[in-house]
Amino acid sequence: MFDLIAVALGLNTTWTGDVSAWGKRVLLYRQYAEGNHRANLTANMRSMLRITDADTEYNINYCNTIIQTMIDRLVVAQVDAGDATQWVKDMMFWNSFDVLQMDIHEAAVRDGDAYLMVGYDEGAQYPKLSVELAWDGTVGVVPIYDPSNKNIVAALKVWWDSRKTVDEKGVESIVSARRCNLYLPNMIKRYWYDGGELISEDVWAVGYVPLVHFRHNTRTNTWQGMSEIASVIGLQDSLNSNLISMTMAGELSAFGIRVAIGFPAPTDVSPATWIQIGNADDNGNVEPISKDYLVDVKQLEPAPLTEFINQANYIVGEMATITNTPLARMGSDNRSGESLKQSEVGLLAKVKKAQTRFAESWAWAVELAQKVSLAYGKGNVAPAGEISPLVKWQNSEIRNDAEIIKNALMVRDDITPEAFLRLVAPVFGWDEATIQKEAQAKRDEKVALMAGVNGYGMGGMVSPTP
Helix, strand or coil, X not given: CHHHHHHHCCCCCCHHHXXXXXXXXXXXXXXXXXXXXXXXXXXXXXXXXXXXXXXXXXXCCHHHHHHHHHHCCCCEEEEECHHXXXXXXXXXXXXXXXXXXXXXXXXXHHHXXXXXXXXXXXXXXXXXXXXXXXXXXXXXXXXXXXXXXXCEEEEEEEEEEXXXXXXXXXXXXXXXXXXXXXXXXXXXXXXXXXXXXXXXXXXXXXXXXXXXXXXXXXXXXXXXXXXXXXXXXXXXXXXXXXXXXXXXXXXXXXXXXXXXECCCCCCCCCCCEEEEECCECCCCCECCCCCCCCCEEEEXXXXXXXXXXXXXXXXXXXXXXXXXXXXXXXXXXXXXXXXXXXXXXXXXXXXXXXXXXXXXXXXXXXXXXXXXXXXXXXXXXXXXXXXXXXEEECXXXXXXHHHHHHHHHHCHHHCCHHHHHHHHHXXXXXXXXXXXXXXXXXXXXXXXXXXXXXXXXXXXXXXXXX
């Protein structure tokens, strides 16, 4: 199917191979985020580690920590769109925006690429936004860009579906098969992917491919993004290997390997693992290995744990440096608050970069949703005209709420009520409307208080006028 589409769209002869290689990388990133790493443990190694479940992985999964640390800082607070702001807010609410943005950001940071499909729900009369994952070699979305790698000219979506088949005897059955949609600016072509059979062609009246690309770590020489963990896969493998070695060293420190030379290893002495040197006869007696060295007992010394701990800390430190992610290491961490804040400088810088790029994608998603609404909407239609969405993010810095309130109280008497409320607003989650409302309430309270003072104050109670 991909080969046929590549020919039909006049794509480069290497395009199919590039997509295949990309899908393998995406699948690898997902596996490492989930903790499914390339440990390659033998059956004997699993036995020594007491891993009885063949599907159980043995690792320290820092890849997922790196991903989660970043997406925790990627939270859209609101989208301002001029006269369309309320429509955008209602449309986002209907699409469960908080969950939507969490899913799309995690997918983009983990895989390097994620997509937002913009369709239309006739029942709700709102554009329908759905997260679509990148191609992993089996299912997913593949965007097709122009030579500049800036504009999507088409897109493919492949997924599993049920299909009715009829055999040569006329017996019907339901089988699973892959479907493929080819999205063009003015047309959607629907295929059975495995057979290449065209199901239908539908006119798409918007004039744009209904797909928004969220690219992480964008590069100028390719349309593909880059996973946040792409550069630390090898280090994760090294860390896992270190963990296995360290675990076994600790095991052998508690349950040492003893060597019985020239006599049968005792079976009733525990805990210990015995190695027997010398040939045993039918009665279990061991032949000495030499006349000068008849009988002896030795214990193999395990490797010291300190070296493994130092190596593990080094590897984690390199992962932290490469990804600009503060990561906890073995041993105590007595760094001051200022030191911890300094360690986040690199993290905040890359979060800011991601916010800038993702903001462009969210803005286009809102504009595309408006175009879909105007083309297909009958109710809840978006306002016409240019809306120029402005995406605002929650503060990505670690916040010390007590310190914020303390500093605000120190200058409270020297600033306006609005300025004071803006200082403490991040702690309580207040928006600008709430700030203005609270400030006005304070003014009204002050006016009422002053009126009371003038009426009942220094001159005594004033008799009401009949």
